Amino acid sequence: MPTRNNLYIFILALGVFGILTTEMGVVGILPLIADYYQISVAKASLLVSLFALTVAISGPIMPLLFSGINRKKVMILVLSLFLLGNIVSIFASNFTVLLLARVIPAFFHPVYCSLALTAAASSVRKEDAPKAVSKVMMGVNAGMILGVPITNFIANGTSLEMAMLFFAILNALALLATLLFVPSLPVKEGLSYGTQLNVLKKPIVWTAIATVIFISSATSGVNSFIAEYLESVTNISGTFLSIMLFIFGLASLLGNIIGGNLLSKNPIKTTTLFPFVLGIVFLLSFVTGKTPSTMIITIFLWGVLFSVGSMINQYSMTLTAPEAPDFANGLFLSGGNLGITIGTGIGGLFISGLGAQYIVIGGILFLILSLGSILLTNYMIRPGKQLTGIN
Structure with missing residues (x-):
């Protein structure tokens, strides 16, 4: 059981790492994106600001709407959307397509991240919950922090498309691991919407x-x-x-x-x-x-x-x-x-x-x-x- 839980928590951490890297990784390559699409850096920064605005809007709403659905199904849905968005980003012919490929999956960003923290805590004994949550938070922090220099290194060493491919690979690995190793996770009774609001x-x-x-x-x-x-x-x-x-x-x-x-x-x-x-x-x-x-x-x-x-x-x-x-x-x-x-x-x-x-x-x-x-x-x-x- 401990080995199974550790694998489960690792998959959750990998998932949030892939999603957060997708969100913040472009910070390190905004000048490259601006040059590639012949736009200003300020306009390129919409890839960050509009993604974040979408998460800000959906943050309090989407986790509540998906709270009653089997967690494995939700994880598969969100990771699939991010993978699809990453693939479209690789071949985006113009900046508008690239922007849409990021904004649409962003609506589901808070669903996975909130779920990951809750699921990690509920997968272990109550006294071990903080340790489990901290491991998932390492994925969050690594995505926000290390995703930027890694993406910049890949883009400068190869190409912008390869940096986008890096995002796709991370989300594909998390999706595959979820499909293969995460069991069905039906939701038990939780707090009502009114109680939380x-x-x-x-x-x-x-x-x-x-x-x-x-x-x-x-x-x-x-x-x-x-x-x-x-x-x-x-x-x-x-x-x-x-x-x-x-x-x-x-x-x-x-x-x-x-x-x-x-x-x-x-x-x-x-x-x-x-x-x-x-x-x-x-x-x-x-x-x-x-x-x-x-x-x-x-x-x-x-x-x-x-x-x-x-x-x-x-x-x-x-x-x-x-x-x-x-x-x-x-x-x-x-x-x-x-x-x-x-x-x-x-x-x-x-x-x-x-x-x-x-x-x-x-x-x-x-x-x-x-x-x-x-x-x-x-x-x-x-x-x-x-x-x-x-x-």
């Missing part, structure tokens, strides 16, 4: 949603254009660019550890100080941005703080709605992807109007807004409580 009556849930949106906007408004920033401001490309993106990815993995330790020791202090620290690092880019050797330090710090910000978002959202964890996961995905949409949109405007060096200004503006929502959340917390919002 009731968490929206809590004001503190809305301040947490605002924090997720603002922090995600701040980080994605900068991180979505890392490749463009390094090429146009730092004047690096090719293999060195891939190395810099890998540094960002490795730093982000370290950020998971740092963020977890900080949040476990003092969550309120960590969340309150985060906007100040990331704001200082954003400003640091004006000093280091044009010099490759010093920009390595800034990229490393961006990576660490990217993961810390993601962990703050997840921590805040899930703990403000502990009575409905599945719905909270949907809200987290929705708010985070809405933030990606807004952040990449504003970042694109700064690139078009002022140049890539000034994308951090948009990030700083969103950090100021996030500080407001964080302070409001702290004010609403009763003495002795930590981001639970429980009365």
Whole structure:
């Protein structure tokens, strides 16, 4: 049984890795996509922002609609749609076709991710659930973090089509493994729609949603254009660019550890100080941005703080709605992807109007807004409580 559960959880992790890599991998190749289709980088960023907007819209809705269907059937459906979208992307003759091939599967993104977290927890004993969920989260983080440099490396070493093929292979492997090794998973009795929706009556849930949106906007408004920033401001490309993106990815993995330790020791202090620290690092880019050797330090710090910000978002959202964890996961995905949409949109405007060096200004503006929502959340917390919002 332990071996079977480990295989099942690995397949779930592989599935979310493939889906998240499909979503975020294009961040590292936006300049290549812009050149290939003869469009601006700002327009190419629609591949990120519209995908994220779609997830933001479907995040609270789709997991609820599919909650009563056999989980294996849902997994097969979602992975099949992503695989089909990846195949179409390989042969897309124009940018509109490429955009549609990404947006349509994106509606089902939160279905699989929410399902994976819930299914992993229910596959083991209650006391082992956090460990099972953490393994699936590794797939999520790896897709968001490592998918970018891997995709950039493949595209620069071969072609844009091969990078799209990489997405297809990941989703095909997860689909095949699901078909062969995952048993039928009928859904047992769960929470009613009304019970889950009731968490929206809590004001503190809305301040947490605002924090997720603002922090995600701040980080994605900068991180979505890392490749463009390094090429146009730092004047690096090719293999060195891939190395810099890998540094960002490795730093982000370290950020998971740092963020977890900080949040476990003092969550309120960590969340309150985060906007100040990331704001200082954003400003640091004006000093280091044009010099490759010093920009390595800034990229490393961006990576660490990217993961810390993601962990703050997840921590805040899930703990403000502990009575409905599945719905909270949907809200987290929705708010985070809405933030990606807004952040990449504003970042694109700064690139078009002022140049890539000034994308951090948009990030700083969103950090100021996030500080407001964080302070409001702290004010609403009763003495002795930590981001639970429980009365």
